[in-house]
Amino acid sequence: xxxxxxxxxxxxxxxxxxxxxxxxxxxxxxxxxxxxxxxxxxxxxxxxxxxxxxxxxxxxxxxxxxxxxxxxxxxxxxxxxxxxxxxxxxxxxxxxxxxxxxxxxxxxxxxxxxxxxxxxxxxxxxxxxxxxxxxxxxxxxxxxxxxxxxxxxxxxxxxxxxxxxxxxxxxxxxxxxxxxxxxxxxxxxxxxxxxxxxxxxxxxxxxxxxxxxxxxxxxxxxxxxxxxxxxxxxxxxxxxxxxxxxxxxxxxxxxxxxxxxxxxxxxxxxxxxxxxxxxxxxxxxxxxxxxxxxxxxxxxxxxxxxxxxxxxxxxxxxxxxxxxxxxxxxxxxxxxxxxxxxxxxxxxxxxxxxxxxxxxxxxxxxxxxxxxxxxxxxxxxxxxxxxxxxxxxxxxxxxxxxxxxxxxxxxxxxxxxxxxxxxxxx
Amino acid sequence: xxxxxxxxxxxxxxxxxxxxxxxxxxxxxxxxxxxxxxxxxxxxxxxxxxxxxxxxxxxxxxxxxxxxxxxxxxxxxxxxxxxxxxxxxxxxxxxxxxxxxxxxxxxxxxxxxxxxxxxxxxxxxxxxxxxxxxxxxxxxxxxxxxxxxxxxxxxxxxxxxxxxxxxxxxxxxxxxxxxxxxxxxxxxxxxxxxxxxxxxxxxxxxxxxxxxxxxxxxxxxxxxxxxxxxxxxxxxxxxxxxxxxxxxxxxxxxxxxxxxxxxxxxxxxxxxxxxxxxxxxxxxxxxxxxxxxxxxxxxxxxxxxxxxxxxxxxxxxxxxxxxxxxxxxxxxxxxxxxxxxxxxxxxxxxxxxxxxxxxxxxxxxxxxxxxxxxxxxxxxxxxxxxxxxxxxxxxxxxxxxxxxxxxxxxxxxxxxxxxxxxxxxxxxxxxxxxxxxxxxxxxxxxxxxxxxxx
Numbered sequence: 001x002x003x004x005x006x007x008x009x010x011x012x013x014x015x016x017x018x019x020x021x022x023x024x025x026x027x028x029x030x031x032x033x034x035x036x037x038x039x040x041x042x043x044x045x046x047x048x049x050x051x052x053x054x055x056x057x058x059x060x061x062x063x064x065x066x067x068x069x070x071x072x073x074x075x076x077x078x079x080x081x082x083x084x085x086x087x088x089x090x091x092x093x094x095x096x097x098x099x100x101x102x103x104x105x106x107x108x109x110x111x112x113x114x115x116x117x118x119x120x121x122x123x124x125x126x127x128x129x130x131x132x133x134x135x136x137x138x139x140x141x142x143x144x145x146x147x148x149x150x151x152x153x154x155x156x157x158x159x160x161x162x163x164x165x166x167x168x169x170x171x172x173x174x175x176x177x178x179x180x181x182x183x184x185x186x187x188x189x190x191x192x193x194x195x196x197x198x199x200x201x202x203x204x205x206x207x208x209x210x211x212x213x214x215x216x217x218x219x220x221x222x223x224x225x226x227x228x229x230x231x232x233x234x235x236x237x238x239x240x241x242x243x244x245x246x247x248x249x250x251x252x253x254x255x256x257x258x259x260x261x262x263x264x265x266x267x268x269x270x271x272x273x274x275x276x277x278x279x280x281x282x283x284x285x286x287x288x289x290x291x292x293x294x295x296x297x298x299x300x301x302x303x304x305x306x307x308x309x310x311x312x313x314x315x316x317x318x319x320x321x322x323x324x325x326x327x328x329x330x331x332x333x334x335x336x337x338x339x340x341x342x343x344x345x346x347x348x349x350x351x352x353x354x355x356x357x358x359x360x361x362x363x364x365x366x367x368x369x370x371x372x373x374x375x376x377x378x379x380x381x382x383x384x385x386x387x388x389x390x391x392x393x394x395x396x397x398x399x400x401x402x403x404x405x406x407x408x409x410x411x412x413x414x415x416x417x418x419x420x421x422x423x424x425x426x
Numbered sequence: 427x428x429x430x431x432x433x434x435x436x437x438x439x440x441x442x443x444x445x446x447x448x449x450x451x452x453x454x455x456x457x458x459x460x461x462x463x464x465x466x467x468x469x470x471x472x473x474x475x476x477x478x479x480x481x482x483x484x485x486x487x488x489x490x491x492x493x494x495x496x497x498x499x500x501x502x503x504x505x506x507x508x509x510x511x512x513x514x515x516x517x518x519x520x521x522x523x524x525x526x527x528x529x530x531x532x533x534x535x536x537x538x539x540x541x542x543x544x545x546x547x548x549x550x551x552x553x554x555x556x557x558x559x560x561x562x563x564x565x566x567x568x569x570x571x572x573x574x575x576x577x578x579x580x581x582x583x584x585x586x587x588x589x590x591x592x593x594x595x596x597x598x599x600x601x602x603x604x605x606x607x608x609x610x611x612x613x614x615x616x617x618x619x620x621x622x623x624x625x626x627x628x629x630x631x632x633x634x635x636x637x638x639x640x641x642x643x644x645x646x647x648x649x650x651x652x653x654x655x656x657x658x659x660x661x662x663x664x665x666x667x668x669x670x671x672x673x674x675x676x677x678x679x680x681x682x683x684x685x686x687x688x689x690x691x692x693x694x695x696x697x698x699x700x701x702x703x704x705x706x707x708x709x710x711x712x713x714x715x716x717x718x719x720x721x722x723x724x725x726x727x728x729x730x731x732x733x734x735x736x737x738x739x740x741x742x743x744x745x746x747x748x749x750x751x752x753x754x755x756x757x758x759x760x761x762x763x764x765x766x767x768x769x770x771x772x773x774x775x776x777x778x779x780x781x782x783x784x785x786x787x788x789x790x791x792x793x794x795x796x797x798x799x800x801x802x803x804x805x806x807x808x809x810x811x812x813x814x815x816x817x818x819x820x821x822x823x824x825x826x827x828x829x830x831x832x833x834x835x836x837x838x839x840x841x842x843x844x845x846x847x848x849x850x851x852x853x854x855x856x857x858x859x860x861x862x863x864x865x866x867x868x869x870x871x872x873x874x875x876x877x878x879x880x
Contacts, residue, residue, distance in 0.1 A: 187608065228609045230617060234601065272618055277625075299625050303632040 051077070051086050051093065058096035064106045071100065071111040078118035087115075088125040094132035101155070102139045113154035116140075120161035126168050137162070137175040144207070145179075145188050147199045156206035160250075163213035172210075173217060186214070186223050187231075193247075194234040203243070208250020211235075215257040224254070225264045227272070232258060236278040239320075245313045248282075252319045255279065259326035262333070262380060269327060269336040276327070276337060277301060279320050280345045282311035287348045296341040314355040321346075321361045328368050330380050343369050501536035508534070509545055516552060524552040543573035550582050559589045575606050584616050593624030648693055651701055655723075700724060707734070712741045 056062065057070035074097065077083035087093060100112035119125050130136055143155040162168040176185030192198045193207040214220045224232045238251040255275065259268070268275045277300040284301050286308040294302050311317050324342065328334045346366050353359040456464050465471055469487050481488040508531030515524035528549035532542065550565035566583040569576055580603035587596035600617035603610060694702050705721040716734055731749040738745050 191605070228611075228614075230601070230604050230608070230614055233617070233621070271622070274622075299629040302629050303636050305632060305635070 051090055055090070055093055055096060058093065058100060060096075060099055060103060060107070064108075067100065068108045068111070071097070071108045071115065074115050075111055075118070078115055081122070084119055084122055084125060088119060088122075088128045091128070091132040094119075094129060098133045098136055098139065101151075102143055110151045110154060113151050113158060116158045117154060117161060120158050123165050126162060126165055129162075130168065130171065137168070137172050138179070141172070141175050141179055141185070144204070144210075145185075145192050147192075149199065150201045152199050152202035152204055153206060156202075156204055156210060160206045160209040160213065163210055166216075169213055169217065173214065173219065176214075184223070186220060189214075190224075190231055190234065193251075194238065203247075205244040205247040206250075208238070208244075208247040209253070210250070212250045212253030212257065215254045221258055221261055224258055225261055225267075227264075227267055232268070232275070233273055236273075236275065239278045239282055245316065248311070249313060249316050249319070252279075252282075252316050252323070256319050256323040256326065259323045262326075262329050265327055265330055265333040266336075269333060274298075276324070276340050276342065279324050280340075280342060283317060283320055283349050284308065284345050285310050285348060285352055289344060293341070293344055296339075297344065298340055301341070301345065310349070310352065314358050317349075317353070317355070318358045318361055321358065321365055325361070325365050325368065328365070331373065334368065334373075338369050501534040502538050502541065505531040505534040505536040505538070505541055505545065507531075509541065509548065512545075512548060512552070516548065519555075521552040521555045525549055525556070528552065539572040543569040543576050543579065546572070547576060547579045547582060550579070550586075554582060554586060554589075559586045562586050563590070577603055577606050577610065580606070581610075581612055581616075584613065584620070588616065588620055588623075591623075591627070593620045593627060596620035597624065644695075647695055648701075651695055651699065652693075655701075694720065696722075709741075709747075714739070714741050 054070050054074060057066045058074075062070075074087060074093075077087055097112050097115050100107050101109055101116055103109055116129070119129060133139075137159070140155045140159050143149045144152050144159060146152065149155070159172065163172050176189065179185035179188070189207060189211060192204055193211060198204060211220075215224060223229075224235075232255070235251050235254060238247060239255070241247050241251070255278075258264070259275075267273060277298040280298070281300055284304060286304060286306045289297070311320065324337060328337050343366065346362055346369070350359060350362045350366065353362060467484055467486070469484075469490055472487070475487070476484065508527050512524045512527030512531065515521070515527060528545050531545045532549070536542065546565045546569035550562040550569065553559075553562035553565060563583060563586040566579040566586065569579040570583070573579070580599055584596050584599040584603065587593070587599060597617055597620050600613045600620065603613045604617070607613075693704065696702065701723045702720040703723065705718045707716040707718070709715060718730060721730065728749060731752055735747050735749050735752070739747065
């Protein structure tokens with residue numbers, strides 16, 4: 001068996017999103033001058049007291065231009081960790097911002113939502129955010145799934161940041177379950193993600209990471225993998241979504257988490273879902289195959305055009321490989337993956353792959369496909385009980401291999417060209 | 427006290443009724459000789475409704491008909507009656523009549539959108555079974571406008587798109603239906619099927635595109651190879667232009683060759699970048715020809731002639747066509763001149779046969795018709811044969827061979843493949859245009875079966 005893999009589904013690997021405030025708008029009126037001092041970097045006697053001065057201008061009934069200026073200053077504060085902590089300490093301030101984030105125009109809902117995005121990027125601030133407004137998740141969910149809401153993308157980004165942690169993720173599940181009678185909230189979320197043009201003004205890319213985070217929970221995976229429905233099938237084409245790596249990454253992360261359910265592997269790999277071509281296609285390049293090899297590939301991978309590009313994001317490529325690796329945990333799964341020509345795609349990927357850690361993951365998967373079958377009783381690699389000391393040894397070996405791989409690549413880059421050629425892997 | 431009286435009355439009535447039978451004969455019954463026909467006219471026992479109802483012939487049926495289709499009944503009632511009638515026809519698999527009934531129901535324009543949606547959907551089903559998938563699709567689309575959540579219409583529409591090979595649309599309709607009923611099994615199966623067919627279709631499109639691009643590259647490689655050898659291409663369209671054919675024109679040649687050459691042979695390039703040509707040998711003495719599908723540019727005429735004339739062909743009545751005695755000519759049409767290999771001399775020399783075809787092709791005056799070099803080959807020995815002398819005399823345009831016997835003969839020659847070809851025939855008539863020599867000789871050329879020289 002290869003190195004130790006993740007023992008539980010992981011959330012989206014994307015880094016926390018921070019939105020920087022652009023150029024400050026022209027200040028208007030004498031009151032704006034007073035606001036300018038609040039956001040300045042000069043320390044004052046009582047910073048908390050200074051931040052509290054923003055509160056009247058954030059009220060729903062305040063003048064629109066003053067609201068906008070106040071929100072801009074709040075956004076500026078969230079650019080630094082002390083600023084975020086300062087804002088999060090003001091429950092009333094948070095409530096006011098949340099109210100603005102879901103208020104219709106001319107309220108500065110977009111900027112207010114961006115403040116929330118930056119605050120939610122800090123896991124330590126999730127608790128005060130949710131404490132300030134218990135209905136925060138329900139409100140954001142309503143905005144996200146409203147086909148008319150112009151700032152639905154920003155609302156989804158807040159949800160993506162919040163749902164990275166277990167407690168807010170569980171709370172979001174409850175909000176989804178309570179979101180309305182009739183069809184489930186998860187179904188509405190999947191439809192919003194999979195329906196092109198669901199919201200004419202917001203592409204909803206961040207619903208991908210939201211779903212990926214939610215799929216860490218067994219209830220979500222059970223819904224996605226319900227064979228009596230058509231849910232996971234609708235996600236598959238999004239692995240090739242051209243306009244957003246955020247969306248692609250979210251969907252691939254979701255699929256990878258679904259692949260932990262080895263009891264569903266036969267269904268996932270079978271004709272009803274046919275998941276493997278959608279995991280291999282982003283890893284396939286424009287290489288030529290012989291007619292014999294071509295016939296062994298799924299139809300989606302045959303006769304790819306010369307301008308075919310591989311997935312440009314290395315993290316997504318790695319997640320795709322990890323998903324396929326999970327599908328090879330059982331003997332029937334290994335056979336199905338092998339029979340559909342996965343080795344051909346991975347062989348070419350391995351030659352092309354520039355990222356060391358992705359290349360290592362690719363090598364391990366190739367080893368599984370072309371290596372011997374495990375001993376009797378160890379066929380299901382996800383159910384094998386690995387002793388703790390063995391697991392620690394395997395993890396240590398993993399780290400050593402990755403370090404060595406990186407060192408080799410660094411040597412290649414630093415060494416003179418003739419030596420580099422000589423050292424090139426065969 | 428009235429009860430006993432009533433009872434007495436009924437008893438009396440019954441008695442009088444029975445007495446009536448004893449005194450009067452039964453009337454109004456079936457006639458013995460026509461009872462079957464009369465039985466058939468009673469609506470209850472009718473086996474088949476008449477196509478047209480005549481009130482005199484079928485008064486009972488006419489009465490029922492007028493009750494059913496009474497114009498005073500509401501449009502909704504009439505539409506429903508037509509729907510039920512259509513459903514009956516549908517069950518009997520009489521889909522044409524079902525369509526008519528549903529159409530009549532729709533014409534009532536009743537105010538019930540649900541009923542109209544059902545009429546559209548049912549008519550769509552009937553149209554579907556008649557194979558009118560596009561009409562069926564129009565009907566389910568109309569039904570969905572009236573009743574957006576009508577699942578039967580959505581299922582039918584997805585089936586129509588599947589039959590029309592609109593696989594992407596079929597998947598979309600399935601998804602829309604699954605929004606209404608997320609676990610509808612028929613839609614789940616149909617969606618998987620449509621998705622599979624869509625992906626297969628996309629693969630076939632990619633395959634065809636790649637094949638087309640590959641052929642284009644091959645053609646470009648061929649043209650490059652020809653130009654690299656300074657070989658000029660000539661066609662009727664560019665007959666007046668002595669310059670090299672343009673790229674587009676060359677493309678036209680290459681693309682047209684496959685359809686014009688009945689043997690399907692075409693110019694090809696091997697791994698070392700060497701060309702093989704389809705070559706035609708003409709024997710004007712007997713109006714015969716041989717076709718060589720792949721004449722490698724580095725191979726020699728003599729090697730092909732040795733194989734082709736290893737055995738005497740049936741038309742060589744005098745058995746004089748031996749490789750050693752053969753001369754090879756080609757014509758320069760622009761100048762109406764005849765050349766023997768690379769040698770101006772008309773003398774009988776075996777040397778020209780030693781040259782590979784590439785030398786001849788690269789000569790300045792060489793020309794190629796539709797990618798098939800045309801060669802003239804006929805027999806002569808050290809002693810001039812009667813035909814050989816006559817042929818040269820005719821081509822030279824002189825009555826007798828003059829002192830300038832070494833002057834090249836003058837000949838205009840064109841070769842065309844016939845528009846229609848009997849692929850099963852081993853012989854082929856080549857219509858030769860502007861062949862003054864053959865015209866004067868009154869000959870028609872025949873082509874032998876292909877001989878391939880390895």
